[in-house]
Amino acid sequence: MAPLLDVDSLAVTLPGPRGPLPILHDVSLTVDEGELVGIAGESGCGKSLTAQTLLGLLPPGATVTGSARFAGTDLLGLDNRGWRRVRGGGIAMVFQDSTAALHPMLTIGRQLTEHMRVHLRMDRRAANRRAVELLDQVRIPDPERAMRAYPHQFSGGMRQRAAIAIALAARPRLLIADEPTTALDVTVQAGILALLDRLRAETGLAVAFITHDLGVLSALTTRGYIFYAGRVVETGPTGALLTAPTHPYTAALLGARPHGTQAVGTLRPIPGGPPAPGEAPPGCPFQPRCGYAQPSCGTAPPPLAPAGADRSVACVVRPHLEVATR
């Protein structure tokens, strides 16, 4: 069976003040029907831009090469009407900042039903009924009352639930969630993660979850992609990826996060910072910060090559990596 979303060799270049800036290089990823896929990396690694590309939200002047197919449709060849159709029922998105994603002056009910009434041509009563169902589905207590509430009357967690309900209004098959829990407290985050997992189980929704938190990646997703400087550096089943990483960057990210061994100095910072777009070294982008780098790393960016069961890694050295995880 073909995957629901199939991105192949995607490259995106954005216009910059001093000429075009290559942001994404040779990104390939797939999401199956009803699958929870994670995309992780530090800020500026291109994970959000990937999402924008898949929703046709790139800024003007961007050039895109490669291919991206969603349920048989070639996304990159779409015109405005085509994009509206995809966004209106195929791919939906939730963002990190739910405050910015919701209109502050309209009730939750209005924001939920508007789409259904305009695009799905439902009458008011049917739209309201469906909206209440959706609010109930995302576990907002007392949905009838919530319909009449304004976003500012909700807590951060509730607003994010409402934003998810709105995203689900058009019955999308793929939900792209861009750091939806980063601004939330852990207990609230736990609720949102459980919600996404339940939606997948109950409705067959596929979710592409973008995060910088490897803990979230592991807790929620079954397959993961690690991004670095606009490239996929490692991919595979999330559990294996994070308990036995094969790319030094994945291992370094794991070392820099707290994992509860309680001894001072167990946080191992990654020296330096990621390269700015357009300033990546000629070889492997991680090479300047990598403890295992060899002269051969400096010649060309290593391709993503198979490394064991369902896994790929973009590293030519493939060192033996010690990873301390709980």
Next chain:
Amino acid sequence: MTMIAPDPVAPDPKVERALTRRRWLGRLRGGQTGRPIWRQPIAVAALVILGGWLLLALFAPLIAPYDPLAQSPEAYAPPSATHWFGTDSLGRDILSRVIHGARLSIPLALAIVSLALLVGGLLGLIAGYLGRFVDEALMRLTDLVFAFPQIILAMAVTAAFGPNTRNAVLALVIVSWPVYARVIRSAVLSMRGDDYLSAARLLGVGPVRALRRDVLPNSIGPAIVLATLELGNAVLLLAALSFLGLGPRPPAAEWGSMVALGSQDLSMWWVSVFPGLAILTVVMAFNVLGDALRDRLDPRYAKGR
């Protein structure tokens, strides 16, 4: 090695944003949001006009063809080759008087605005920083001043003190300081809770030093823009006062009183039109410049990109 960063660090979007927000002086060069001032034709024209007036004021005795106070029998001579702008009722050369008038209007406007900025700025700083009843009292005082039309209040003050140049300036300072106090106060209020101010105070920096080093430099920007805009207003108010006979005493060549002189008989149009044009050009130039400065320094007011 003089590298500042021990590690190569990617340009952080937050840093970039802070950079554009904070370095407002750098915005004069255009920043990322617009054209530099010298690429805006109107702003350039304003600069040229002001520069011209400044030169005229500076070298008035060398440029003016006649003594501005010298009377001659040729009263009300229309513009001609000998008197380009004509003469007034006492036969004084209007061109020379307009040129010499710049020596009065421009420095006085600068004096009014700087004194008002100083007084208003200081009071605003104190009100914003101290808050509570000091703030309350000062702000009610500004309300009191705002409640009167500027020119009426200025007239009352000058009339009470006696009409002369010094009192006119004083009166205009009294009517114009509150706006600076308000602007500085709100800037101080918005940054009173800022972490860097708290951090400095925690280190034991005294209140006066904190005001001078941490508060003032971060709140003065908007007040400077306002002052530039107000320069034109000061020229206008001063001219209005002297038009009403409450400014510099005759026979001083002051634009406002010159306009007044000519307004008695408008068939001798040149008597008031030329000093009037002088006022117009200076006021417009200051306003345009102030607008351009504000667009640069305060992106909230910037017109569509």
Next chain:
Amino acid sequence: MTDLLRITDVEVEYRFRGRGRVRAVAGVSLDVAPGQIVGLVGESGCGKSSLARAAVGLTAPSAGEVRYAGRPVTPLGWRRRPGAEIGLQMVFQNPYASLNPRRTIGAQLLDGVAETVTGAARRDRVGELLDRVGMPAAAADRYPHQFSGGQRQRLAIARALAPQPKMIIADEPVTALDASSQAQVVNLLVGLVRDLDMGMLFISHDLALVHEIADVTAVMYLGRIVETAPTRELWRDPRHPYTRALIDAVPQIGPTPRLPGTLAGEVPDPANAPTGCRFRPRCPHAFAPCGDQPPTLQLGGRSAACWLNDPTVAPAAVPAH
């Protein structure tokens, strides 16, 4: 007592027009000893930042007392801060707001260098401070915008170190930073506390991070501390249902996806805090006595404010702790 910082029954109230008074901190006691890192964890709105500001003197507590080195901390007003309190310093959350954008780093560090240090020694002291936080001496002549977030936070730490403090309150010092800078700044802070024998109150919403570095952890919920214990014990054997919920909610890395545990309900508005135990409406173990405010029970070297720990009232089948 040898405690460097002693917070006793501190309450912080804010007054809002139309909403009356809100007690953000509703009676908190907490001690920090020299060389000790005390972690204070809690979710947004629990009052931890209000407590931090009251502890350092930026906000006046409406009740209770803060003592630093045995001396009451005076709330910062118009007057200059008393010299005896300058050893109590704070590192702020947002390194983009905590440095004055218009002054050089060097000038800002010098604000904190004692006036007894004069002449060339002042300049040397700035160099030393920068060196301590791993920044080159040349940074002194630069402005804050020339540095990245992580570097700025290191510079802010250098500034806090300038008056040679004995106690540092760090309010979410790494929340605004990227993963790799987070680790750098945390390691720096911990190293400084150990090297200079300072006390540190490390405030964070990140339980895993606090677990990594704190000697003692206090858990705050809705204006009160619900549990305090040596960090390892707290993590291994939480005695308050909220602590347990917080630990369970931290996503863990494992071979198979395992969703973090969820907690019912929402944090109530502090203006309408529940009567009795404030966690009662969300607590899975709530029982009759919870209508009364639970006492903070001492349990060996730790304490928890939960009736389940009181054998005289707890039901026989106490949930497995």
